[in-house]
Amino acid sequence: MSNHPLVDVRHLKQYFTVKSDMLTKLQLKAVDDVSFTINQGETLGLVGESGCGKTTVGRTLLRLYKPTAGEVYFDGNLITDDNINHYRKDMQIVFQDPYSSLNPRMTMADIVGEPLDIHGLYKTKAERRDKIAELVQLVGLNSDHMRRYAHEFSGGQRQRIGIARALAVNPRFIVCDEPVSALDVSIQAQIINTFEELQAKLGIAYLFIAHDLLVVQHMSQRIAVMYLGKIVEIGPADEIIEHPVHPYTQSLISAIPLPDPNAARKRHRIILQGDVPSPLHMPEGCPFRSRCRYATEECAKVCPTLEEVSSGHQVACYHPQG
Amino acid sequence: MSETTLLQVNDLRTSFFTDSGEVKAVNGLSFSLERGKVLGIVGESGSGKSVTAYSLLRILTDSGRVTGGQVLFNGENILEFSPQKMHSFRGSRISMIFQDPMTSLNPVYTVGNQLREAIRIHTDRTPEQVRERALEMLQLVGVNEPEKRLTQYPHELSGGMRQRVMIAMALACEPDILIADEPTTALDVTIQAQILELMQELQHKLGMSIIMITHDLGVIADICDEIIVMYAGRVCERGTADEIFYNPCHEYTKGLIRSIPTIGANHDKLIPIAGNPVDLLNLPKGCAFASRCDQAMKICLTDAPEEIRINENHIAACWMNVKKVYDEAKEEESK
Numbered sequence: 001m002s003n004h005p006l007v008d009v010r011h012l013k014q015y016f017t018v019k020s021d022m023l024t025k026l027q028l029k030a031v032d033d034v035s036f037t038i039n040q041g042e043t044l045g046l047v048g049e050s051g052c053g054k055t056t057v058g059r060t061l062l063r064l065y066k067p068t069a070g071e072v073y074f075d076g077n078l079i080t081d082d083n084i085n086h087y088r089k090d091m092q093i094v095f096q097d098p099y100s101s102l103n104p105r106m107t108m109a110d111i112v113g114e115p116l117d118i119h120g121l122y123k124t125k126a127e128r129r130d131k132i133a134e135l136v137q138l139v140g141l142n143s144d145h146m147r148r149y150a151h152e153f154s155g156g157q158r159q160r161i162g163i164a165r166a167l168a169v170n171p172r173f174i175v176c177d178e179p180v181s182a183l184d185v186s187i188q189a190q191i192i193n194t195f196e197e198l199q200a201k202l203g204i205a206y207l208f209i210a211h212d213l214l215v216v217q218h219m220s221q222r223i224a225v226m227y228l229g230k231i232v233e234i235g236p237a238d239e240i241i242e243h244p245v246h247p248y249t250q251s252l253i254s255a256i257p258l259p260d261p262n263a264a265r266k267r268h269r270i271i272l273q274g275d276v277p278s279p280l281h282m283p284e285g286c287p288f289r290s291r292c293r294y295a296t297e298e299c300a301k302v303c304p305t306l307e308e309v310s311s312g313h314q315v316a317c318y319h320p321q322g
Numbered sequence: 323m324s325e326t327t328l329l330q331v332n333d334l335r336t337s338f339f340t341d342s343g344e345v346k347a348v349n350g351l352s353f354s355l356e357r358g359k360v361l362g363i364v365g366e367s368g369s370g371k372s373v374t375a376y377s378l379l380r381i382l383t384d385s386g387r388v389t390g391g392q393v394l395f396n397g398e399n400i401l402e403f404s405p406q407k408m409h410s411f412r413g414s415r416i417s418m419i420f421q422d423p424m425t426s427l428n429p430v431y432t433v434g435n436q437l438r439e440a441i442r443i444h445t446d447r448t449p450e451q452v453r454e455r456a457l458e459m460l461q462l463v464g465v466n467e468p469e470k471r472l473t474q475y476p477h478e479l480s481g482g483m484r485q486r487v488m489i490a491m492a493l494a495c496e497p498d499i500l501i502a503d504e505p506t507t508a509l510d511v512t513i514q515a516q517i518l519e520l521m522q523e524l525q526h527k528l529g530m531s532i533i534m535i536t537h538d539l540g541v542i543a544d545i546c547d548e549i550i551v552m553y554a555g556r557v558c559e560r561g562t563a564d565e566i567f568y569n570p571c572h573e574y575t576k577g578l579i580r581s582i583p584t585i586g587a588n589h590d591k592l593i594p595i596a597g598n599p600v601d602l603l604n605l606p607k608g609c610a611f612a613s614r615c616d617q618a619m620k621i622c623l624t625d626a627p628e629e630i631r632i633n634e635n636h637i638a639a640c641w642m643n644v645k646k647v648y649d650e651a652k653e654e655e656s657k
């Protein structure tokens with residue numbers, strides 16, 4: 001195995017320009033200096049509240065958006081505008097909403113076959129058909145339903161179609177952007193298992209984006225926590241959930257609704273005051289300080305950077321807890 | 323019906339009459355709500371949670387109709403109320419909050435306008451008193467800068483803030499019962515925690531009963547005195563939170579609990595429920611869950627299970643419990 005990570009994201013920035021009214025344009029720092037790595041066959045969970053920049057990280061790293069700054073290395077190679085098409089096959093994405101991400105007028109066979117067409121991955125019609133059947137079975141769908149349209153499938157089945165489509169080009173890495181958030185729990189468990197089985201079988205690495213921390217802990221070896229465009233804490237999954245150090249991570253984890261009445265009675269929720277500030281009017285210094293009960297003057301000056309607190313566990317905070 | 327029972331629902335049935343046939347959304351639902359308690363209704367999407375709430379409030383759409391059962395409030399069947407009586411009942415005894423606050427908030431009026439309106443309809447107060455009450459309500463639900471909020475439009479508020487305003491409006495009439503339909507589903511977890519904490523606090527302060535509807539087993543475990551698990555418009559089981567989570571007696575509930583990851587360093591494989599939800603246009607004869615149940619027996623396919631009392635805090639509608647009693651008796655005999 002190579003000694004570099006499969007995906008290496010360095011100082012990634014994505015600033016959007018948005019109009020606040022007719023005349024003024026403002027800069028929205030959706031992703032602001034984010035760095036992380038993902039190894040082959042590994043899952044990195046990415047969590048944080050809506051609007052903190054998770055989707056933008058995923059899309060910018062795949063160069064679906066041109067980064068404002070920063071580099072992404074795939075398997076040791078710097079990705080650029082010129083060579084990205086070469087790497088498209090290796091890096092795929094699965095979206096949250098199986099309803100809107102699939103064209104309702106296409107059949108299952110066409111949806112799964114499209115990437116094969118785009119990348120010319122077959123020689124004969126028969127080979128195409130076999131490949132599609134293999135993919136469909138791989139994700140647990142019934143190959144008798146090839147000619148059915150997307151809208152004829154249930155939510156969980158549509159998500160499987162989305163996964164089969166992503167797998168068509170033999171990717172080594174998939175950005176999973178809230179792939180189970182819209183599903184009922186019993187169906188969610190089916191899809192989570194499918195992701196895990198595919199990883200075990202094919203050695204695919206995932207960036208697994210979700211807001212459900214229990215799902216993320218279950219899926220991931222490591223977890224990164226984002227707040228207002230920045231990673232505030234990153235480390236081994238169990239350690240992040242059981243011994244969070246950043247005050248934001250602590251409150252996030254204390255707020256998880258626990259499906260266990262005894263545990264729910266025992267735990268103490270750390271209720272955050274107020275809302276996330278607007279990314280258009282970011283406070284100076286630490287982005288979390290307006291809601292942080294440990295904030296001091298220091299926090300208002302310069303934004304803290306990630307520092308190691310234990311092996312592989314980093315936190316961006318002047319007052320790490322615990 | 324005991325002294326403390328506020329609402330008693332008996333064999334409630336609600337259907338939608340559509341072009342493709344009768345959609346049987348609620349199929350013989352019975353439960354009671356005690357004064358000052360929080361009752362949770364949990365189930366996956368399409369299990370009939372919202373339709374149950376709409377039936378209680380009689381706010382079903384045109385194609386929907388309650389086809390049977392009773393909803394007794396203080397002994398009176400509200401399904402027989404005249405439209406006028408129902409209207410004032412909704413405004414004074416029972417109110418509802420929704421997942422999307424914009425269902426109850428009008429985007430073209432200020433928060434103050436709508437809140438004052440809600441207060442004015444249900445109470446005799448002078449304009450000055452109404453204004454004061456509006457401020458008081460906003461403070462009660464923890465809205466910061468309440469004076470300023472009164473002059474703002476709903477879209478100027480954050481999601482969490484809008485949810486608080488909607489709760490203030492729902493509580494303005496001092497209802498005996500608050501029905502909350504997925505009130506935190508659209509919110510982020512830290513905001514969800516704020517709203518759940520608020521609801522618990524208000525419940526203690528004001529003493530109303532709450533029917534908390536959600537698909538989230540975590541939310542339900544956190545705040546409910548009693549829980550109903552629904553599937554295909556029926557009660558699977560009903561019991562205290564401890565009974566439901568630590569002694570589930572319906573195969574569907576067991577399946578749900580096995581499907582969710584637990585907190586802690588536990589990466590055991592999840593055990594999903596096989597198959598897909600049942601088709602309400604063609605409900606099976608026996609147990610609605612039988613086709614997805616890996617324990618299903620012959621009787622499950624032919625006879626809908628009866629409610630069986632497990633203990634004083636727990637009822638379940640699953641034939642497995644009868645089998646268990648049977649097996650135990652047999653074992654006893656053979657000893």
Ligand SMILES: Nc1ncnc2c1ncn2[C@@H]1O[C@H](COP(=O)(O)OP(=O)(O)O)[C@@H](O)[C@H]1O
Nearest residue numbers: 016028030049050051052053054055056057279
């Ligand atoms: N194409 C875009 N143009 C302008 N702003 C955007 C765009 N996409 C996302 N944003 C903004 O960037 C921030 C991060 O969004 P997103 O990455 O979608 O967050 P998340 O996925 O964590 O909910 C938000 O404030 C969002 O409004």
Ligand SMILES: Nc1ncnc2c1ncn2[C@@H]1O[C@H](COP(=O)(O)OP(=O)(O)O)[C@@H](O)[C@H]1O
Nearest residue numbers: 338345347366367368369370371372373383602
């Ligand atoms: N207006 C309607 N017309 C036809 N069917 C409906 C209507 N409203 C709800 N239903 C059906 O009733 C069932 C129960 O819905 P609902 O109570 O909304 O479920 P949930 O438990 O997700 O709240 C669903 O199968 C739904 O499709």
Ligand SMILES: [Mg+2]
Nearest residue numbers: 054055056177
């Ligand atoms: Mg997103």
Ligand SMILES: [Mg+2]
Nearest residue numbers: 371372373503
């Ligand atoms: Mg509903």
